Amino acid sequence: MGRKLLTEHINVEGIDTFDVYRKHGGYRSVEKAIKTMTPDEVVEEVKKSGLRGRGGAGFPTGMKWSFLAKPEGVPRYLVCNADESEPGTFKDRQLMTKLPHLLIEGMITSSYALGARTSYIYIRGELLYVLRILEKAVAEAYAAGFLGKNILGSGYDLDLHIHPGAGAYICGEETALLESLEGKRGNPRNKPPFPAVSGLYARPTVVNNVESIAAVPVIVNEGGNEYAKIGIGKSTGTKLISACGHVKNPGIYEIEMGVPVEEFIYSDEYCGGIWKGRELKAVVAGGSSVPILPKDLILKTAAGEPRLMTYESLSDGGFVTGTMLGSGGFIAMDETTCIVKNTWNFSRFYHHESCGQCSPCREGTGWLEKVLHRLEHGHGQMHDIDLIVNVAKQIEGNTICPLGEAAAWPVTAAVRHFRDEFEWHVTHPHEATRPGAVYHGGLVLA
């Protein structure tokens, strides 16, 4: 059994209330940080921990914190990104629902480290019930003196606000989030300037994912070095993986970094294998935007090494034979899954969610979706397959924000690894549109 740093007490009755959470060691990190550490010492521990951003990009959190500009007399902000909307990713929701105080504790300790006196949690609009849970927890924290003026008599003041989005995936992109938080249309900003210099209300701002912030209390309590002992190489600590698709036991697992993918899929401690006794066909390992991999490449790298659940191992082989850990949205697909249909479905999502600011993404995502729709429905031609790869390449790297890449990668990867399936849709349009018919490994399953 791996260690559970975040979710150890997740099933304790009443853990969502302040009293029970406190009884189980809650808010110790706030006391320790505020009473015994300088803000810079907290940042130092987070640096030592090797914690990498859990929102998808995996940027080292301690480094991000140390980049925060600190001009005299200018307020700075910590903003928690709780917009979680990437298909396949649903870990933050669970964490906030069950352990609201863990996030709030993390927000207080992190705000103290950054010198923020006003902080925000920007939560996905659809999660209104979670917002209510958080609001209740925040009120409890104020009442207990962990938020508000003069926290624990230290002279440190902090206000924490929770702000719901209005149902746009793009508002999870950090600068779109800041625009939205300012009350504007959620269009991503051009960078530079980066939020660390000019973020919320043009002030220095750190944006971090829910899970990143939730990891801060344990790092402060146990020390960065202790945290860094878990995991392999630059993938330290534990990671929440939301497993879904055709596994026996879908759900959220806190794993120690470094668990082999094969073990994660097949062992009873985690997913328990593929459902209905079927065979694994492909995996999207880190949320819908990361490249899909066929079974052989997700279980083993191209060099034949076992693939591990770490940033490095999953991206071994680059995009030719590898993928990314991303946000930890693990989608398994069995042999009855049509890759063309799945790719079209992902494309439909990105088309729907593009903010429409920059021409390659605005126009390209729609184009991809339409051609994929035709391919899936038996109206495609051979040249359409190269066309979608080319259109994806025209988007990739040429846009304001990474949604462009997020829309392009699933398409290029699907064609890279499953071209025969796309071709079969073109050559066998009638079979391809027959309900239930799926092409898999050179055979047509009825």
Place this chain on the structure above:
Amino acid sequence: MAKITYDGIEIEVPDGTTIMNAARQLGGKLAPPAMCYYTPLKGSGGKCRACLVRVAAGSAKDPRPMPKLVASCITPVQDGMVVENTTSQQVLDVRKGIVEMLLINHPLDCPVCDQAGECDLQNFAFEHGISTTRYEEERRTFDKVDIGPLIQLHMTRCILCYRCVYTADQLTDGRVHGVLGRGDASEIGTYIENVIDNDFSGNVIDVCPVGALTDKTFRFKQRVWLTKPVDAHRDCTHEKCGGRVTLWYKGNDVLRVTARKDENGEVKEWICNECRFDKKETSDWVIDGPAHIDRSSVVSANHYELPVLNQQVIADMPESTMRELAQNPPLKLGGLNG
């Protein structure tokens, strides 16, 4: 000051200058195309991606190339920066792709579009695009809407450059139109059918790079290249309007009034709606002389100065066009009735 190399040419510009504006100092023809950036409008740029260039060396201090192409209109120069515009094949290829993206849902109804002849998209497509399309899907269309008695919005032609939004934000009190919706369903709109009604609203027509916002008092009156631009002024009583305009004549009739534009096609001075829509008699104005129009599109060939075409375009030009151009060199702009 920062010294940069742009397509092999060295130039020194003040710190903080964008690559685009540095390049424009070398002469508008050498600068990257701009479909959304507009100097007078704060915050504009970065959206259309037409101006992407390659930074082959970031600065003297850190001479590594930048990993992605950058939008030249919003990227400030660094001392020692090396920028490639038309000298980079990657830039030219990506730009072809941008033209393609801007056109897949564009109606291409130039023959009936009032913007034809002074359309940035036409020029951009002609100079940087390819003449075939790979797009087989249905194009997105919108209904035309009148936003008030003076301006018509033809959303199908809009390229979402946001210029009109910035114009309204920065020029008028209380913007009533904006971008609604998301992705390729985004549209310029007033949410509830609203009138854009303020003294400076007409300027959105001038900043619109395409024929999405048009002057209803000029609609379908004449192709622009058959009209004669003449600079004129009047004592405008509006405090924010200098009354310096361009009148567009057909014979002795003033068909429309616009703001004056500089060599980059940007408005020099905003004008009020009274000057634009209500003063259409020669007697309203003091004539300053023919307007200097400097355009590179062949659509303007009938009238404007000899188009300067870049090598790439000449290489790609169909032989028939070359022959025609050689036989009928475009005439220089004549006098009022020339």
